[in-house]
Amino acid sequence: MTAPTRLRAADAAVVVGGSTGIGRGVADAWAARGIETHVFSRSRPAGPGADRLVWHRLDFRDADAAKEALRSGMPDRLGLVCYSAVYFTAKREPFLEADETDWLDQFDVNVHGLASTLRTTLPLLRATAPGLFLHISSEVVYNAGPNRAGYAASKAAAGSLVQSVSQETDPREVRFVQALPAGMVDTPGIRARRPQDFDYSGYMAPAAFAPLAAELARTRGAAEQGEALVVHPDGSWSSVGDGTPVSQSRPLATSPR
Known part of the structure; x- marks a missing residue:
């Protein structure tokens, strides 16, 4: 088994799409560990913790x-x-x-932006080997669903891109x-699509990703290399191989015959 690798104090972190949502949960978790974190x-x-993040538009x-x-x-x-940009x-x-x-915008952000980030960061991650690249995926990769064609297609493409690059890369250099x-x-982003009186009590908080982010910072993914992980509301996680995540698609209404 590969031994865990602790993050060296001089090594910084980058979160693309880290001002809100899941990316912000990851960025805050890394910054809380004293890591210089660029968003x-x-x-x-x-909001709270924003002063610890270095922002680039x-x-x-x-x-x-x-x-x-x-x-x-x-x-x-x-x-x-x-x-985490989406x-x-x-x-x-x-x-x-x-x-x-x-x-086109979905592909520009969800796929082409990911590709640009990989091209820019992989040489830098190799230089501090082993580097870690975390991609925020979606259940739609496994479930697709009606009325979500652009999102499903672009997220599936993004997931395959990361898998392919992972298989091209020596995990002693970069782990995915x-x-x-x-x-x-x-x-x-979700709140912008919901009515004002919507009840979010059943929704996850971005901070649920903080425990995984902290663990990946500590070990640089020594045990999770190549995995797709489902993060649960309590902050725990499991492998997609242990069970496909629940679909968030809404079935189409059918007209009575």
């Missing part, structure tokens, strides 16, 4: 500017990377009714882990 996102992190819908932001904003020594439409709708701009929530997560 690349469209909006500036706010980035929007993958402007590909050239995004690549430059990644290139110029990277810390000198990089040990941990999390890709784009989904304002509402679920059938494929033929989906706006083409929304379709994918993680996804067991249920819906209470995030600003």
